[in-house]
Amino acid sequence: MGTRSPEIQWPARSPDMTPLDFFFLGFVNNAVYEKMPSSKNELINKITEVCSNIPVYQNYQLNNIYNKYK
Numbered sequence: 898m899g900t901r902s903p904e905i906q907w908p909a910r911s912p913d914m915t916p917l918d919f920f921f922l923g924f925v926n927n928a929v930y931e932k933m934p935s936s937k938n939e940l941i942n943k944i945t946e947v948c949s950n951i952p953v954y955q956n957y958q959l960n961n962i963y964n965k966y967k
Contacts, residue, residue, distance in 0.1 A: 924951075
Protein backbone atom coordinates (compact mmCIF):
# COMPACT_ATOMS: atom_id res chain seq x y z
CA MET A 898 0.00 0.00 0.00
CA GLY A 899 1.18 3.51 -0.62
CA THR A 900 3.25 5.04 -3.40
CA ARG A 901 5.07 1.81 -4.29
CA SER A 902 2.04 -0.46 -4.24
CA PRO A 903 1.10 -2.11 -7.54
CA GLU A 904 -2.53 -2.48 -6.35
CA ILE A 905 -3.19 1.15 -5.39
CA GLN A 906 -1.45 3.99 -7.17
CA TRP A 907 -1.24 6.93 -4.78
CA PRO A 908 0.07 10.23 -6.04
CA ALA A 909 3.29 11.56 -4.56
CA ARG A 910 2.56 13.94 -1.69
CA SER A 911 -0.90 12.53 -1.24
CA PRO A 912 -3.36 15.07 0.18
CA ASP A 913 -4.61 12.40 2.60
CA MET A 914 -2.05 13.61 5.14
CA THR A 915 -1.94 17.16 6.42
CA PRO A 916 1.18 18.96 7.67
CA LEU A 917 -0.03 18.27 11.21
CA ASP A 918 -0.15 14.55 10.41
CA PHE A 919 3.44 14.68 9.15
CA PHE A 920 4.54 16.57 12.28
CA PHE A 921 2.73 14.18 14.61
CA LEU A 922 4.05 11.04 12.93
CA GLY A 923 7.59 12.43 12.82
CA PHE A 924 7.40 13.52 16.44
CA VAL A 925 6.09 10.15 17.65
CA ASN A 926 8.58 8.26 15.48
CA ASN A 927 11.55 10.24 16.84
CA ALA A 928 10.41 9.83 20.45
CA VAL A 929 9.63 6.11 20.13
CA TYR A 930 12.90 5.22 18.41
CA GLU A 931 15.25 7.20 20.68
CA LYS A 932 16.01 3.74 22.03
CA MET A 933 15.07 0.85 19.76
CA PRO A 934 12.22 -1.18 21.28
CA SER A 935 13.22 -4.81 21.77
CA SER A 936 9.74 -6.32 21.46
CA LYS A 937 6.32 -5.64 20.00
CA ASN A 938 4.88 -5.03 23.48
CA GLU A 939 7.63 -2.55 24.29
CA LEU A 940 6.91 -0.73 21.02
CA ILE A 941 3.19 -0.54 21.77
CA ASN A 942 3.86 0.67 25.32
CA LYS A 943 6.30 3.33 24.10
CA ILE A 944 3.84 4.63 21.48
CA THR A 945 1.11 4.79 24.11
CA GLU A 946 3.42 6.60 26.53
CA VAL A 947 4.57 9.14 23.94
CA CYS A 948 1.04 9.88 22.77
CA SER A 949 -0.26 10.35 26.31
CA ASN A 950 2.62 12.68 27.24
CA ILE A 951 2.97 14.85 24.15
CA PRO A 952 3.11 18.19 26.00
CA VAL A 953 5.80 16.81 28.32
CA TYR A 954 7.90 15.56 25.40
CA GLN A 955 7.50 18.83 23.48
CA ASN A 956 8.63 20.84 26.49
CA TYR A 957 11.59 18.51 26.93
CA GLN A 958 12.60 18.86 23.28
CA LEU A 959 12.22 22.65 23.32
CA ASN A 960 14.39 22.86 26.43
CA ASN A 961 17.03 20.71 24.76
CA ILE A 962 17.07 22.94 21.69
CA TYR A 963 17.20 26.06 23.85
CA ASN A 964 20.07 24.70 25.95
CA LYS A 965 21.95 23.59 22.84
CA TYR A 966 22.10 27.13 21.45
CA LYS A 967 22.39 28.98 24.75
